[in-house]
Amino acid sequence: MLDTSPAAGGSDAASELVVDxxxxxxxxxxxxxxxxxxxxxxxxxxxxxxxxxxxxxxxxxxxxxxxxxxxxxxxxxxxxxxxxxxxxxxxxxxxxxxxxxxxxxxxxxxxxxxxxxxxxxxxxxxxxxxxxxxxxxxxxxxxxxxxxxxxxxxxxxxxxxxxxxxxxxxxxxxxxxxxxxxxxxxxxxxxxxxxxxxxxxxxxxxxxxxxxxxxxxxxxxxxxxxxxxxGGRVEDGKPSPMEPVVRLRARILQVRTVLAGDSIGYGGTYKVTKDARIATVAVGYADGYLRCLSGKGAAYIGDQRFPVVGRVSMDMLAVDVSHADPTEVYPGGYIELLGAHYTVNDAADDAGTIGYEILTALGHRYTRRYIEAASGES
Structure with missing residues (x-):
């Protein structure tokens, strides 16, 4: 299994694409x-x-x-x-x-x-x-x-x-x-x-x-x-029988408290219904994270799922981390956007496209890390 801890890999990159x-x-x-x-x-x-x-x-x-x-x-x-x-x-x-x-x-x-x-x-x-x-x-x-x-x-x-x-x-x-x-x-x-x-x-x-x-x-x-x-699926609408290959993780730039009724991101398309903690993450559509995942995508810290909220912008997106342990969500920490929990196939379903597009859209702004050992060694 890939190590999904925020400190995994020791990279200073704003975002990292890991290929197994x-x-x-x-x-x-x-x-x-x-x-x-x-x-x-x-x-x-x-x-x-x-x-x-x-x-x-x-x-x-x-x-x-x-x-x-x-x-x-x-x-x-x-x-x-x-x-x-x-x-x-x-x-x-x-x-x-x-x-x-x-x-x-x-x-x-x-x-x-x-x-x-x-x-x-x-x-x-x-x-x-x-x-x-x-x-x-x-x-x-x-x-x-x-x-x-x-x-x-x-x-x-x-x-x-x-x-x-x-x-x-x-x-x-x-x-x-x-x-x-x-x-x-x-x-x-x-x-x-x-x-x-x-x-x-x-x-x-x-x-x-x-x-x-x-x-x-x-x-x-x-x-x-x-x-x-x-790692792609071989039958439409069915889980993939193949092992996931890519993991995308990105730095949290800021965590802030947003008050009930406030909106998030361009166009104010998402408003929080109660006070929330929102993490701004260093990935956007310029990195190949599709804009159509606005309000649909998911992020993970460990095994816990968090929703992407508001519009995905060029360099950033927002994640509602209200229910996260505050010690695990902090500026500079990593959050996972693609991986074993939320695969390219899952992202494709949420984006209304196919996993091929999710994979081939992944840009080269990411620092890329290639691993071979099951422990995640480079």
Whole structure:
């Protein structure tokens, strides 16, 4: 368990984001165990979902992960410097102008349309070898991937795919976090049908984090979890089976007594009904703590919950600590805003969004601390 005492870590930071690398590795190992013989890759796009790819990706590699997915070429190049021997796939595909850097950095483009197919074939001719690539087939997201019409053309002329070393055919579930949605089975069936039309056996990847929990049929050869690695839920509205990874704590700047009838913060949106003690905390929306958590978020000292009151401002928010032990609430002390008690999933529910947004919004004003030992050692 992470130490939640105000003095934990001994930092002089105004706010601190703690990332538990042990929990990241344990989440990966749990997913790999569930997948059995299928390979478990890792999505580390968006700076490992806001947790810091420079620290998280090596931890995942240490846990056994060898295939990583990012969104952009820039992310891939940065990751290559950290993981020289990993397989790194670029989900956004082979965009014009990236023809040189893809082979230079030994990257794997995820090919999303026939124009990109043509470009990777030309690159293979220029390189004099079969460059690695993955073929993305759209099965219902209508976002990226070869369309049904493009797959018809491939079925009619299989030579369109000659040249590259196709590592996987991939697709993406649109509703994996809703296991009762019939679209999941429909996408699985479409994917199988389209793969059969390729006239060549390709290993396959469909499951994201949620897809891993849909069952063996969805595991195929490779799964690509992201959110679950960072403690995210895998089924909408259900508790997460994964270990929490991040803890956000911030300094109390001031504690004051507010009299009954007084309002707090911008717009006076919250008025106390009786005398209260209010702690002003050094975190705001400029730090990635969403403004829509105004009057909805929660904070913890130890196991005791306290409500966020009034509007979240740029650099500060207010917490009603009327029922706290005065010896535990003081200027300079820490209060926890995200953690095991109030997870990114809980914050997402209160904000009316998804945990992905909570995680990726976490800014870089926080002092970041990475821990691995269960005792909380750095």
């Amino acid at each position: 690398l042990r929990a990241v590795k344990q989440n990966y190992l749990s997913l790999q165990q569930r997948l059995g013989k299928s390979e478990c890759a890792a999505a580390v796009k968006a700076d490992a979902y806001g947790t810091g790819a420079d620290k998280v990706a090596p931890a995942l590699f240490e846990a056994g992960c060898r295939t990583f997915f990012v969104a952009t070429v820039d992310e891939a190049i940065a990751l290559r410097k950290i993981l020289p021997s990993a397989r790194i796939a670029v989900l956004n595909g082979l965009l014009p102008g990236t023809e040189q850097v893809i082979p230079e950095h030994d990257l794997i483009p995820v090919i999303n349309d026939l124009e990109q197919v043509s470009r990777i074939r030309e690159m293979c001719v220029a390189a004099g070898r079969a460059l690695p690539a993955m073929l993305h087939i759209d099965t219902g997201m209508n976002r990226l991937g070869l369309s049904p019409d493009e797959m018809d053309r491939v079925a009619e002329d299989p030579d369109l795919l000659t040249g590259p070393d196709w590592l996987y055919a991939i697709s993406h579930l649109a509703s994996g976090d809703d296991p009762g949605n019939p679209e999941n089975a429909a996408q699985l069936a479409r994917f199988a049908d389209q793969r059969r039309r390729l006239k060549r056996p390709l290993r396959a990847s469909l499951a994201n984090s949620a897809g891993i929990f849909l069952g063996l049929d969805y595991h195929l050869d490779l799964a690509r979890p992201g959110f679950a690695l960072y």
